[in-house]
Amino acid sequence: MSEAIKKTASAEGIIQMQGVNKWYGQFHVLKDINLNVQPGERIVLCGPSGSGKSTTIRCLNRLEEHQQGRIVVDGVELTNDIKQIESVRREVGMVFQHFNLFPHLTILQNCTLAPMWVRKMPKRKAEEIAMHYLERVRIPEQAHKYPGQLSGGQQQRVAIARALCMKPKIMLFDEPTSALDPEMVKEVLDTMIGLAEDGMTMLCVTHEMGFARTVANRVIFMDKGEIVEEAAPNDFFDNPQNDRTKLFLNQILH
């Protein structure tokens, strides 16, 4: 199957977005987005709600389709070709705000589903890998429970493990802590920090500025569908250049 995938030569980076535009009907949600991500880079996207940050990362695995511009992920350009899209999705893990675990499957089955059906891994091997990652997110003892029996923080850690079981090259996080009780935010952030320390390429939409400061290589601030400012975290927080960025930081850092 992989022969059919057109690989584009990429010295540029593992993710390239060039002049990406997107509309919802008449509404222009993404305006000329340009973004290059190097392997191992950790990027935090922030901005007010409706600024297009979630839409941006959802374009990277084609949960949203873009109408103009080019997106190349891991050497594969995202087009209407479903083969190309699925080959990108195999390499890109995603963690959602509302976890989106499959409630009819146990934790272990949630983790082994994609490796078994997409990667055609034998069941035993898939379970081995799943248990490895469940240990990593520190909930191996929950493997045979159902998602409905777990707390929010535990569910989100399972969601991270589930994505990791596909051994992705890139991880996308779409507000992973926004739906959690305050007491559970830390356990999820700790898991993500651990992942960053292992050199995973990460794009993370979050409002956890402490996390951005300690983990990110780059912070991107978006508003009204545009990238307004892009800087290393220290510069971004201590010396923002743009007025809109200053206002935003003022609002959220109280």
Place this chain on the structure above:
Amino acid sequence: MTTHVFKPDMPPPGNRIGIVAWARANLFSSWLNTLLTLFAFYLIWLIVPPLLSWTILDANWVGSTRADCTKDGACWVFIQQRFGQFMYGYYPTELRWRVDLSVWLAVIGAAPLFISRFKHKAIYGLGFLVVYPILAYSLLHGGHWGLTNVATSQWGGLMLTLVIATVGIAGALPLGILLALGRRSDMPAIRVVCVTFIEFWRGVPLITVLFMSSVMLPLFLPEGMNFDKLLRALIGVILFQSAYVAEVVRGGLQAIPKGQYEAAAAMGLGYWRSMGLVILPQALKLVIPGIVNTFIALFKDTSLVIIIGLFDLLNSVKQAAADPTWLGMATEGYVFAALVFWIFCFGMSRYSMHLEHKLDTGHKR
């Protein structure tokens, strides 16, 4: 700094227990309630004793002709004498073992599917679904392996009811699921075809469908070409019920949050795998009550085949009651038919409740 000491858990305050307390709380809590209770008791007293004496105490249980029914109650001798006809219709008496055998094969064949420790349910179930219909058809219809041919026009009674109901259910469920998926498809052509199909079949009464299949269809077929009346009825029932199943299943698909579709897609699962492994298992579980509702309706609708000259359980009863030697036995016959229908429908309903309970994974959104 102080440490908060939590209070220990206490048992809930004691409930008033006992029949008297229960009756006082539920039956005689106010004047109006007391009045209604007494009225209800009066109704029960009015209905139950005569019913009991007619069906059981005063009923005639032994004998072989109408003359043996001397007591005032029901004449169950009629049911006894005509039991064969009610179960098998005009299926030749000496060949009825073939019907019995196919029922036993179904029961024994399906048994492993209900054993929770049996591992390979999916493969076994699929195999059973392929092999059993062939076996059952060969047995019932005959015409090969040295079995005498029994034309479908001789099939009847409960056997015919079960044949139509099971074939209808087994055919309508998969077709309905495909139609529901098609109606939600991104491809306009498929969507239009499915919507048209569903709306057409939901728009016509089943009785019309059956009538058309037996009267109108042959007019359009070339001279001499003729296919089996029962087969035509079966196809009609399947197409008709699949439209209802499709709409029930669509309701379930719509109840699944968008995040589930996205999570499945984001993992690289394609359309069919997303549907088969993630969406449908959840959607079908949600609509078990609706699907079973449709199937119960289908089971009872099988009686409509009388208009194309097929004799299911109800129609066999009707026919037997018209026999001059058993005049006046219609009530007994209908009570019996109602009881048989009720047993099957109640069975389906209980099984669906059991399934819902079994598939509940404690996830309430």
